[in-house]
Amino acid sequence: MGNWIRNELCELSAENLDLLLDFKIPGIIIEGFLPRETCDIVADRLRAMTFETYDHLKDIPVHHTGLCHNQWAHEDKSVYFGKKAQAQEVVAGIYRGLGIDPVQMVIDAIARRTGRRVGVFEEPEYGAYFAGAFRSFRGHGRLHADHAPSHIRQPWAVTEITRQMTWNIYYCMHNSGGEVVIYDTIHTAENDKMKVPDDYYFPYEVLDRQDHLKVRPKVGDLILFNTQNFHEILGNTDGHRISQTSFIGLKKDGSLGLWS
Template sequence: MGNWIRQELCELNEENLNLLMDFKIPGILVKGFISPEVCSVVSERLRQQDYANYSHLKEIPVHHIGLCHNQWANDEKSVYFAKKAQAQEVIDGIYKDLGINPVQMVIEAIATKAKRHVGIFEEPGFGPYFAGAFRQFRGHGRLHIDHAPSHIHKPWAVTEIARQMTWNIYYSMSNTGGELIIHDTIHTPQNEVMKKPGDYYFPYEVLEREDRITVKPQVGDLIIFNTQNFHEIMGSDDGFRISQTSFIGQKKDGSLGLWS
């Protein structure tokens, strides 16, 4: 018997966010979170940007704009935080004259609709993390999970979380491919050993059941899902699948913190 009580993306409210953190639903969907007009402008600006790669991971088919913490998690904390201002300047430039701050919009939506205290994650002695990187997929994002306590082996604040989720706002989508597949199998310390040595992904043998949902994100949508569920991104060759995203960590006091 599977974990999910509903095999669909659900609306954003307090009950569903709690169910998501308890692995009882596959995700949350807010249709049209960003208007088509704004998405069109942002998409055009994003296509003109230079993207960095995830140099700490082997052959992962995703590039990014902004600052991604796990690239610098094994360095001194000052290295990561020294990069934050410049990364934020780039993101602010993409939204110049548009009058929106999508990261803050996500925070307010969760706080208002799901009745959760939520903000940007902070590192004691250093301040807030960066949140809101853009990611561009080109190719198949193989079966994986995202879970800071499992992947980071130094004492960062984000390793002290009880649950990890993610939000994505989609600004550009490929005509073919790019589907998000979420599987009803939860990552555990026991199945962590099945991870491909020296790589980021897992073999399909890790899946405990066939239950899964396949989602073709639409431009402007906000999707939240639990990254401790195994998931994958289907192949897209044109590089037009671009979203803004960050993780969401549940702290020990039940509040939520965002970081990329």
């Protein structure tokens, strides 16, 4: 018997967020979170930019703009935080003239609809993390799970969380491919041993069951899911699949913190 009580994306509410944190639903959606016209402008600007690679991950078909913590999590903390100001400057340029701050909009929407305290994660002595990286997929993002306490060996504020989710706003989706597939199998210390050696992904044998939800996002949608559920991004065959994203960690006091 599976964990999910519903196999669909649900509306954002306090009850559904609790269910998502408890692995009882596959995800949450707010359709049309950003207007299509705004997304098209942002997508045009992003397609004109040079995205960076994830040098620490082998053969992953995704590039990014902004700052991604997992790329620097095993360096001195000053390395990651030393890159934050430049990343924020780049993102401000992407938003120029649009009068939007999607990261703050996500924070406000979650806080308003769930009653939880929400903000950007802070690291003692260093300040706020960066949140809201842009990612461009071209190809298959293989089966994996994301959980900072399991995957980061050094002590950071984000390794003290009790649950981990993600949010994504989609700026560009082409005609085929690019679906996110969320599986009703939870990452654990035991199944972590099945990870492909020296790589980021897992074989399908890690799955407890075949129960899953395949979602093809629409431009402007906001989707949240639990990254401790195994998930993959199917191959995008005809161009960019661009989203903006950060992780969301559940702190021990019940509040939520964002970081990329």
